[in-house]
Amino acid sequence: xxxxxxxxxxxxxxxxxxxxxxxxxxxxxxxxxxxxxxxxxxxxxxxxxxxxxxxxxxxxxxxxxxxxxxxxxxxxxxxxxxxxxxxxxxxxxxxxxxxxxxxxxxxxxxxxxxxxxxxxxxxxxxxxxxxxxxxxxxxxxxxxxxxxxxxxxxxxxxxxxxxxxxxxxxxxxxxxxxxx
Numbered sequence: 001x002x003x004x005x006x007x008x009x010x011x012x013x014x015x016x017x018x019x020x021x022x023x024x025x026x027x028x029x030x031x032x033x034x035x036x037x038x039x040x041x042x043x044x045x046x047x048x049x050x051x052x053x054x055x056x057x058x059x060x061x062x063x064x065x066x067x068x069x070x071x072x073x074x075x076x077x078x079x080x081x082x083x084x085x086x087x088x089x090x091x092x093x094x095x096x097x098x099x100x101x102x103x104x105x106x107x108x109x110x111x112x113x114x115x116x117x118x119x120x121x122x123x124x125x126x127x128x129x130x131x132x133x134x135x136x137x138x139x140x141x142x143x144x145x146x147x148x149x150x151x152x153x154x155x156x157x158x159x160x161x162x163x164x165x166x167x168x169x170x171x172x173x174x175x176x177x178x179x180x
Contacts (some may be wrong), residue, residue, distance in 0.1 A: 017175050117173055118152070124168045130161060138179075148173055 062164035095097040122133060152173040157164055164170075 007170055029156045119174050120172045122170050124164050124166050124170060126166045128164060128166075130164060133170065133172070138175060144179055148175075148179070 120137065122137070124133075130146035130149050131141040134149055135141040137149075138145045147161070149170060149172060150157060153168075153170045156170060158170050
């Protein structure tokens with residue numbers, strides 16, 4: 001029976017070994033499955049972290065783009081205001097130049113009209129009187145002629161027509177038609 005027992009042990013020992021090997025394979029498969037689940041879980045976490053990072057970067061990029069757009073809009077508005085101010089200054093300058101031109105033209109016309117009223121200027125010498133000056137320019141020394149010179153130069157001569165001073169510059173008016 002010992003032989004039987006040995007054969008029995010061998011058969012059942014092999015069965016136990018097979019069961020043991022199967023259990024080991026089963027345990028290894030369970031471990032591999034667990035490792036695969038852990039690896040899948042880690043991959044899932046890495047993917048989620050990458051997605052969150054990508055979303056954060058996208059928000060950051062969107063914020064920076066909006067910030068740059070706002071700065072550009074602000075600079076454009078400032079440039080627009082500066083251009084508007086320059087245009088207003090230019091308009092004022094043109095208006096001023098136009099007014100200045102009108103004033104100069106008017107002054108020129110007045111000067112021409114004033115010049116047309118006078119035939120000459122004369123600088124008074126020590127021996128001059130208004131009648132001598134009238135005689136020199138009009139060939140007549142009567143009151144109508146020297147009074148004409150006085151009236152044209154009242155601002156230079158003053159209130160007394162009998163007092164003229166050497167060095168005064170007098171304007172000699174053109175004779176009006178009634179004295180020609």
